[in-house]
Amino acid sequence: MTIDDFNWKILKCLQQNARMSNAEIGRRVGMTSPAVSERIKKLEDAEVIQGYTTFISPLEVGYQLKALITLRAFMGMLKPFLEKVKTYDEVVNCYRITGNENIVMEVVLKNQKHLEIFIDQLISYGETKTQIILSHVVKYSEVKPPTK
Amino acid sequence: MTIDDFNWKILKCLQQNARMSNAEIGRRVGMTSPAVSERIKKLEDAEVIQGYTTFISPLEVGYQLKALITLRAFMGMLKPFLEKVKTYDEVVNCYRITGNENIVMEVVLKNQKHLEIFIDQLISYGETKTQIILSHVVKYSEVKPPTK
């Protein structure tokens, strides 16, 4: 799919505020709302747009800790883990990566006790490394057009 | 701020699809749209809701590579880096973490050459470790109410 300047402007608006109305987007990019609506639908169909979500503050809803947990899976335990990880409510993001370690997870936790209990659940799958997140320096920065 | 069952249901809807109309949310949670509207406004004011965004596929828009880059900052270089990192278009997320390493960044890159150029920009700030992301196993899973 080709993404022209209009589509990039629409994507910029939607990344900044997914709840912006098509009419408002139209005003900003210089188009009518039916035109915006159709372009968004095509971007969705082409899976350029993969969804719309809301950031909620983990702290405000009762999660005092955020952490990155790296897993080096034991022989034969990676595949079962890849299924299991989907069921953990604590895991907000999970990446499979190259290198000695196989998995990095971003997790939200109520407190240290919760962290301990969560890590205990992982020991059968592999060795873990925990890095507590102190601050979120850059938060879901918008994806911009790559320079050619 | 207290988050009752209604608010959790609203947050669930908004996390699953930030562009869902207030009327549709109202149907799902059993409320009229003005009531939903007012609750959302209060959640925004209390910064429980921190924003609404759109996921776009880095691959579809021209970024072939995603990576996690870990930085162990040189003496006195952490603070300047925390300012600099905000200016990198490649950095989608950046966390400050506990431990020997100070920073983990999630980056999008056009290709290997781009990765090389990007890492070169970091060498004055500290030692880097690069882990290429192979797949996104759990993608921005919704935050659920913590079990009491």
Place this chain on the structure above:
DNA sequence: AGTGAAAGTGATATACG
């Protein structure tokens, strides 16, 4: 692929339980 207009639906402000 975008515009303009009509009809349907959603958002918002106000009055009222």
Place this chain on the structure above:
DNA sequence: CGTATATCACTTTCACT
């Protein structure tokens, strides 16, 4: 804190370009 109503805005469809 919620509903009900009215007004205004937005979305969607369609004929036309």
